[in-house]
Amino acid sequence: MTSAAPGxxxxxxxxxxxxxxxxxxxxxxxxxxxxARLLNRVVxxxxxxxxxxxxxxxxxxxxxxxxxxxxxxFGETFTxxxxxxxxxxxxxxxxxxxxxxxxxxxxxxxxxxxxIIWERDAGVLAKLMVTPTPRAALITGKAFAAxxxxxxxxxxxxxxxxLLGVTLTVDPLRIAGTLLIVVxxxxxxxxxxxSIAGVALSRERLMGIGQAITMPLFFSSNxxxxxxxxxxxxxxxxxxxxLSYEVDALRALLVGQPANLWLDTGVxxxxxxxxxxxxxxxxxxxxx
Numbered sequence: 001m002t003s004a005a006p007g008x009x010x011x012x013x014x015x016x017x018x019x020x021x022x023x024x025x026x027x028x029x030x031x032x033x034x035x036a037r038l039l040n041r042v043v044x045x046x047x048x049x050x051x052x053x054x055x056x057x058x059x060x061x062x063x064x065x066x067x068x069x070x071x072x073x074f075g076e077t078f079t080x081x082x083x084x085x086x087x088x089x090x091x092x093x094x095x096x097x098x099x100x101x102x103x104x105x106x107x108x109x110x111x112x113x114x115x116i117i118w119e120r121d122a123g124v125l126a127k128l129m130v131t132p133t134p135r136a137a138l139i140t141g142k143a144f145a146a147x148x149x150x151x152x153x154x155x156x157x158x159x160x161x162x163l164l165g166v167t168l169t170v171d172p173l174r175i176a177g178t179l180l181i182v183v184x185x186x187x188x189x190x191x192x193x194x195s196i197a198g199v200a201l202s203r204e205r206l207m208g209i210g211q212a213i214t215m216p217l218f219f220s221s222n223x224x225x226x227x228x229x230x231x232x233x234x235x236x237x238x239x240x241x242x243l244s245y246e247v248d249a250l251r252a253l254l255v256g257q258p259a260n261l262w263l264d265t266g267v268x269x270x271x272x273x274x275x276x277x278x279x280x281x282x283x284x285x286x287x288x
Contacts, residue, residue, distance in 0.1 A: 042115030044141070064156045067104040071097065071157075071164055084225050087257060095159040095257075097168070098250035099223030102243055103223040104157055105150040105182055106217065109189035110210050112146045113197030115205065120286055129287045135280040139194060143276060146190035154182045159256075167255065174253045177261075181253065185246040191275030198282025223247050242271045 021197035071093070078084060079092040086095040119125045128138055137194065159180075162168055193210065201205045218224075220234060221243040236240055236243045245264040 009104045009174050015121050018097055046288050047145075050163040056155055063104065063106045063108055063153055064160075066107065067100045067153075067157045070100045070103070072158060075100070075155065075164070078214045080274055083228070087226060090255065090257070091165060091166075093161075094166050094255050095251070096224065097157070098254050099165045099221070099247050100182055101161075101182070101254075102185060102221075103218055104153050105186045106189050106243060107214060108150055108153060109186040110193050110214050110217075111144070111207070112190035113193035113195075113200075113206050113210075114203050116142065116194050117197050117201075129284070135283045136276060138282065139191060139276050142194065143191050143272070143279075144183065147186040150186035151179055154179065168258065169254055178250060178253045181246055181249045181265065181268065184265070184272055185242070188242055188268060188272040188275050190281045191272065194279040195275065195282055198279065198286040201286060209222050217241060217243055220244075221247055243266060 030082045040129075055152060075093040078096070082092070084092055084095075086092055116125065119128075158168060193206070196209050197206050200209055220237045221241050223243065227238050227244070230238060238260055245267045248257075248259045249261055249264035249268070251257040252264075
């Protein structure tokens with residue numbers, strides 16, 4: 001008896017009609033996937049996305065420049081002139097650091113849709129769409145890959161903030177909570193970007209829309225100043241801006257500012273689920 005060599009897929013068998021059947025990939029049966037198999041596919045897709053970062057880490061380094069400028073120039077200057085009254089009279093740089101952390105991950109995630117457009121143009125997306133993997137699993141894998149990529153960015157901002165004298169927590173549980181919030185926030189904004197990609201259908205349009213909404217999202221949140229200092233209409237916008245909830249949670253975890261962590265985490269989780277749903281519905285339109 002001859003056995004197949006390790007790592008070599010079994011030969012395709014002929015169907016009764018004379019056509020050659022394509023062998024199924026391990027764990028990708030045509031039946032409805034169970035929760036464990038679905039989770040496995042999400043993790044696999046997430047790992048594939050992360051491998052791309054290992055081959056080109058330039059983005060991680062270049063993306064650290066902008067938050068460094070915000071903290072060093074904007075943060076240090078406004079700390080000295082006491083232009084913004086902060087809750088609890090904490091130093092403005094301490095107040096600003098969590099906001100810049102959220103901003104830096106937003107700026108990465110909001111253009112994540114460019115990658116899925118590139119995959120469509122390269123034919124990769126079409127191949128993924130014909131696999132038994134549900135569209136929601138494809139989107140979820142990419143979303144949380146973007147979230148995990150943002151952890152490296154978060155680490156850079158936290159180290160820089162500590163070097164500038166910001167008093168950050170050293171509690172492992174709070175740091176773990178911080179990373180969870182960063183992942184959730186990045187997953188939401190990457191799904192928002194993929195949803196825009198499903199509407200825009202081109203890299204140029206996506207870049208234009210992304211640039212048009214990034215700064216309004218940032219300035220309408222509480223990343224730079226407390227919500228109570230905003231005019232009434234901007235406060236209303238801030239209350240429906242997911243970035244505000246991300247910043248609130250990060251401030252509570254990193255610098256001990258009072259916040260409703262359950263509310264902040266719940267809003268981010270609900271927004272992420274909604275964004276995954278919308279992105280999944282628009283994925284076939286993008287793949288055409």
